[in-house]
Amino acid sequence: MKSTLFSSLLVCACFITLLSCQEEKKKRVLQFPKTDLAASPTIPKPLKVIATEGGFALDQFSAIYTSETAPGFGELGEFLAQKIKHKTQLEIQVNGSPKQNQEGVIYINQSDSLELNTPESYQIYVTPDSVILNSNTVEGAFRGVQTLRQIISEVPSDTLAEYPVWTIPTGKIVDGPSFEYRGTMLDVARHFFSVADVKKYIDLMAYYKYNVLHLHLSDDQGWRIEIKSWPKLTEIGGSTEVGGEAGGFYTQEDYKEIVAYAAEHFITIVPEIDMPGHTNAASVSYPILNGNGKTPKLYEGMRVGFSTFDTRKDTVYAFIDDVIGEIAAMSPGPYFHIGGDESHVTKKKDYVYFVEKVEKIVRKHGKRMIGWDEVATAKVDSTSISQFWASKENAQEAVDKGMKIIMSPAKKAYLDMQYDTLSKHGLHWAAYIPTDTAYIWTPEEYEGVPLENILGIEAPLWSETISTIEELEYLAFPRAIGYAELSWTPKENRDWDTYKVRLAKQAPFLDRMDVKYYPSPLIDWQKSKYTYKEILKD
Ligand code: TNX
Numbered sequence: 001m002k003s004t005l006f007s008s009l010l011v012c013a014c015f016i017t018l019l020s021c022q023e024e025k026k027k028r029v030l031q032f033p034k035t036d037l038a039a040s041p042t043i044p045k046p047l048k049v050i051a052t053e054g055g056f057a058l059d060q061f062s063a064i065y066t067s068e069t070a071p072g073f074g075e076l077g078e079f080l081a082q083k084i085k086h087k088t089q090l091e092i093q094v095n096g097s098p099k100q101n102q103e104g105v106i107y108i109n110q111s112d113s114l115e116l117n118t119p120e121s122y123q124i125y126v127t128p129d130s131v132i133l134n135s136n137t138v139e140g141a142f143r144g145v146q147t148l149r150q151i152i153s154e155v156p157s158d159t160l161a162e163y164p165v166w167t168i169p170t171g172k173i174v175d176g177p178s179f180e181y182r183g184t185m186l187d188v189a190r191h192f193f194s195v196a197d198v199k200k201y202i203d204l205m206a207y208y209k210y211n212v213l214h215l216h217l218s219d220d221q222g223w224r225i226e227i228k229s230w231p232k233l234t235e236i237g238g239s240t241e242v243g244g245e246a247g248g249f250y251t252q253e254d255y256k257e258i259v260a261y262a263a264e265h266f267i268t269i270v271p272e273i274d275m276p277g278h279t280n281a282a283s284v285s286y287p288i289l290n291g292n293g294k295t296p297k298l299y300e301g302m303r304v305g306f307s308t309f310d311t312r313k314d315t316v317y318a319f320i321d322d323v324i325g326e327i328a329a330m331s332p333g334p335y336f337h338i339g340g341d342e343s344h345v346t347k348k349k350d351y352v353y354f355v356e357k358v359e360k361i362v363r364k365h366g367k368r369m370i371g372w373d374e375v376a377t378a379k380v381d382s383t384s385i386s387q388f389w390a391s392k393e394n395a396q397e398a399v400d401k402g403m404k405i406i407m408s409p410a411k412k413a414y415l416d417m418q419y420d421t422l423s424k425h426g427l428h429w430a431a432y433i434p435t436d437t438a439y440i441w442t443p444e445e446y447e448g449v450p451l452e453n454i455l456g457i458e459a460p461l462w463s464e465t466i467s468t469i470e471e472l473e474y475l476a477f478p479r480a481i482g483y484a485e486l487s488w489t490p491k492e493n494r495d496w497d498t499y500k501v502r503l504a505k506q507a508p509f510l511d512r513m514d515v516k517y518y519p520s521p522l523i524d525w526q527k528s529k530y531t532y533k534e535i536l537k538d
Contacts, residue, residue: 032057033157035169037126040151041505043481044209044488045498046175054128054170058084058152060163061103064094070110072138077108080145086512087152088166106131106148108141116140120211121176124148126168140176142266143209147173150207154508178444181406181456182487183212183270184415184480189219189281190302191241191467192248199261200469204477204513206265208484213262214270214337214458217250217327220280220299220307224249225271229322230286236298237281242464244300256330263332270370271327274339275320276346276354280307289316292345302464305344311354321361328365336362341372341389352378359384376401385455389414390430392447404455407443413483415461415475419518425465426475435503435520439482440496457487470516477510477517478503500524 037051066077077094084092092106093099111134116122122135122144133148135141148168156164184205186193193201202213217225223237226249238249250258259269275282276291280299283290290296291310309316328336338358343351355371355378362369369375369384373394376386382402388395389408398405407413410430417433418426431437443457459480466472481503485494500523507525510517519525 032167035167037151037169037171037173040169041502042147042150043499043502043506044177044485045493045502046147046173047490047493048174049171051169051171052127055157056104056126056128056131056168056170057157057161058088058090058092058166058168059103059161060090061099061101062090062092062106063096063099063102064092064106064108066095066108067110068095070138073108073110073141076138076141076145079142080106080108080148083145083149084152087149088156088164090164090166104129104131106133108133108145109135110138110141111136115174116176118176118180120180120209122147123175124173126151126170126172128170131168139266142206143177144175146207146209147175150509154505177209177488178490179454179456179487181212181458182210182484183214183406183456183458184210184476184483185214185216185272185408185458185460186472187216187219187416187461187463188224188250189216189222189241189274190463191243191245192222192224192238193463193469193472194248195250195254195257197469197472198258200513201472201476202258202262202265202267204515205267205480205484207509208481209488210484211266212268212270212333212456212458214272214460215258216272216274216339216460216462218273218275218281218339219278220304221301222247222249223281223285225255225273225327226251227323227326228252229326230319232285233282233323235285237285240281240298240300241467242300242302243467245467252326252330255327259331268333268335269331270333270335270337271331272337272339272370273320273323273327274341275358276309276311276351277307277341277343278304278339279309283307283309286319288313289319291316291350305342308343308346308350309354311346311350317357317361320358321364324358324361324365324367328362328367331367334368335370335385336365336367337370337387338362338375339372340375343374348377355380370406373398376403387458388447388449389460395447395449399449399453403453405449405453406455406458407446407449408458408460409446412438412441412446413443413457413459415459415479416463416465419520423518424474425471427462427465433479435478435482435518435522436496436500438479439486439494439499441486442491443486444491457483459483473516474518477515478506478520478523481506 032055066073153167234249241247283296376398386398387406
């Protein structure tokens with residue numbers, strides 16, 4: 001008798017709990033404000049967005065599931081959970097057994113859809129019950145995860161639920177990149193940046209779907225990568241930087257750590273050893289390499305164009321073979337950048353001879369050569385790549401040779417150009433580049449380079465005037481966000497007026513990441529009203 005009474009009470013209690021749960025669920029659904037997926041502040045702007053005005057509730061009952069057999073998908077689920085935690089403090093379970101009260105589910109699937117026509121293409125379907133992210137590759141799914149991070153509301157929604165609920169607007173996103181090469185470059189030679197700084201930069205790049213980080217590892221003022229067969233390069237050549245500070249260098253372990261961290265973010269490292277000019281630090285370390293007829297001395301100034309290797313010496317090519325060999329062995333990406341710019345004291349015929357020989361060394365080590373636009377003046381192979389920074393004529397030579405071109409015109413794409421005359425850091429030899437000028441140009445049609453020759457876009461950040469991560473961030477952000485859109489989103493879908501609204505809404509993310517961006521007065525920056533810690537206190 002007692003036990004029957006007890007069990008009916010229990011059933012009753014459960015029923016009431018269930019009812020109140022349902023009541024709460026209903027309330028939550030009822031209270032969902034109308035959404036607009038197309039108005040989400042996604043950068044780069046996706047190819048196609050169809051909004052259906054509902055909401056997926058991301059809360060403590062949500063869970064993530066991924067394809068379990070496809071390599072990398074499980075880790076990607078963990079990555080998303082970690083980023084959601086950073087944004088909302090929610091602990092979302094990944095590939096766990098379904099929890100009681102489990103509500104919405106996020107699936108990250110490997111698909112084999114023919115519609116997904118580049119390796120980085122993906123689709124996202126959001127309904128009130130589920131978020132489905134499909135891609136044929138883990139790389140594409142990673143790009144889609146960045147979109148997901150961006151479409152989760154910045155603050156919890158007003159839903160009457162007793163716990164915070166973040167909204168993901170419902171609808172469909174179909175997306176993929178315009179260009180396969182979407183890069184930025186960091187000059188760690190003029191001023192050295194630590195592994196931690198580079199990792200932070202990678203985190204930020206990944207959020208905006210960049211896939212290449214080019215590291216300028218050597219210049220007149222410093223040599224920054226350990227080469228075991230030539231140890232003085234870092235012992236001597238690594239000891240200085242612009243302005244007289246102590247310099248620094250990456251050990252091979254450090255470099256491998258950067259390469260691995262970049263790979264986890266689906267970013268390829270392109271290593272650059274600049275030569276035959278910009279080689280003072282190497283020549284001070286090993287004077288046998290020097291070809292300018294003077295005794296090389298450590299150099300901490302900013303003027304360039306005075307140094308050159310001796311292009312007619314076998315030792316120089318043995319040295320280059322060792323250097324490229326050691327770096328190529330640690331760099332899984334397909335490219336090796338040989339610099340080749342501003343060799344003002346190398347005779348033209350020596351320059352051409354040099355580039356042709358070094359190209360062969362690069363190919364011997366299994367890499368595709370990239371060089372600044374001057375390399376196209378040599379007889380290089382059509383598989384080598386020219387990086388357009390200054391000369392239309394050199395770009396034309398590259399096109400005539402059937403080479404691919406990376407678009408980095410200094411006047412438009414140099415992150416080290418000052419925003420305006422008041423900018424705290426940067427140079428202005430090419431131009432002042434305010435935030436709108438950085439965005440409003442068409443790399444697809446720049447200086448008559450045919451679209452089929454364009455491999456992609458890269459925004460270089462030279463570091464003569466910056467030495468800390470804060471200064472780096474001031475020059476790179478917000479402009480690097482615009483270059484990410486130029487290299488991903490087709491020109492028909494780009495427009496400054498809508499871009500600047502989406503850019504304004506990056507402020508909460510940049511603040512959360514502790515990025516000291518330049519608060520361009522052209523942008524009506526949206527400050528988040530509160531941080532998540534304050535939300536959870538409410
Ligand atoms: C030109 S761009 C250079 C660099 C400088 C930069 C400063 C290029 C290939 N060479 O050596 O750092 O200007 O803006």
